[in-house]
Amino acid sequence: MEFIKEEIEDMSDPEPSRIKHEDTEEQIDWMEMKPQKHELNEAEEEQQSIKTNKLHTCPQCGKSFGRKGHLDKHLRIHTGEKPYPCTQCGKSFACGSGLKHHLRVHSGEKPFKCDQCGKDFNSSSNLNKHLKVHSDEKPFVCSLCGNSFSSLYYFKLHQKTHTEVRDHVCCDCGKSFITAGHLKEHQRIHTGERLYKCSYCHKSFTQSGSLKSHERLHTGEKPYQCTQCEKSFKCPRGLRNHLFVHSGEKPFNCDQCDKKFISSSHLKKHLTVHSDEKPHLCSLCGKIFSSLYYFKLHQKTHTEVRDHVCCDCGKSFITAGHLKEHQRIHTGERLYKCSYCHKSFTQSGSLKSHERLHTGEKPYQCTQCEKSFKCPRGLRNHLFVHSGEKPFNCDQCDKKFISSSHLKKHLTVHSDEKPHLCSLCGKIFSSLYYFKLHQKTHTEVRDHVCLDCGKSFTRADHLKLHQRIHTGEKPYKCSYCDKSLTRFEHLKSHERVHTGEKPYHCTQCGNSFKCSSSLLTHMKKCCK
Incomplete structure (x- = not known):
């Protein structure tokens, strides 16, 4: 995701071209x-x-x-x-x-x-500074870290990052800065002054650099090009962060969990995960957030403001990052390639989650049962098992689900539309996911293999269920007796023995059954 906008950058760059320094x-x-x-x-x-x-x-x-x-x-x-x-x-x-x-x-x-x-x-002084961009000469070398600079001014600024000298202090909040220019920009937060107005829309900004970067959203201009893959960016920071994708470098480390990031802003956002402080309260639903950025995104879900629109299909999104990811569907671009197999992905998060299938890493652990998951979503959905909460309701049959994706899949049951046709056997499917699974039965592709017995499966979740035979794991406990079961649907069916519930009805004879398989057997034998 093109993920949070910072107006005031930190000064850790070796050649901070993104800092719009104009002399006072x-x-x-x-x-x-x-x-x-x-x-x-x-x-x-x-x-x-x-x-x-x-x-x-x-x-x-x-x-x-x-x-x-x-x-x-x-x-x-x-x-x-x-x-x-x-x-x-x-x-x-x-x-x-x-x-x-x-x-x-x-x-x-x-x-x-x-x-x-x-x-x-x-001014001529600003031109003289700019001319150094076209020169490869960098005569000012930092003796502490080896970074070199074309400008004496930026070299001196850089030295302050080592000495931690921040001698420009805000009188309003006490925050300190390396340069007077940064202090001046910061003070606009307190004064609310936004001098730089967009020529295309109503937005205004505290810095001229932020305005220029914003206006490129309107003009489509991307003057900063990667020499390795020819991808272009609207601001130097975008290019700089992109280069880390090629180098694999992540220079910003979290001192609490050793996670690494390509930018200080990403690290700063991550640090809120380790803090219990959540100062941003939504007045409409009571949800609280540690990050102002995510709080503002959440507010858009109430106002239904989706101001980032795809030019190809008209679909709209809350953030520019989500739009950018969506556009890869149209372009077919898959930047993130798996180190272990031939698969590639549109998002770095999807790649990380996938590679954990190869490594077996499961860094997200449930504090209630110590079960681990390879992605945050897996843990989040699992927690609903403990709480019993199912926040996503079907508006057609009142069935409830623990995730929006499960609800979305379920809704295809209520639709007569089945657009996915198997060319080999003529079977039709309402869901692309199940259509692709079905195709594997023809190709006999079973790429999920059990390490204990060698048995293979078309789906990862079928493999997972099978592995419980070896581990003896039975995570689903009956609320009425001491019996435990390996699968959730088996638990549901078992609990109906206690409750007497029979939700599956034969339309021909009126008999009811506690599970769908019993109904199917009945229809084949008695009500053909």
């Missing part, structure tokens, strides 16, 4: 403070001041300048004076060049163009 207006002042027509005279004056040792020193921090004008501008950092206001929005700046740069935000003007890719920038 004050920084741009110093980088662009020499007007073109006076550039030569000012340079000569600066050199003359240095030669005659006429440095102008800041009395507050000790920094020295060759010109008094530069010192005067610098002092405004300490005094907070901003004498240059914008007439359009009222924002003020410490110097004229800062205001000039800011006005380009209103006008949309970007006069500095990259001659290699055509990208436009609103």
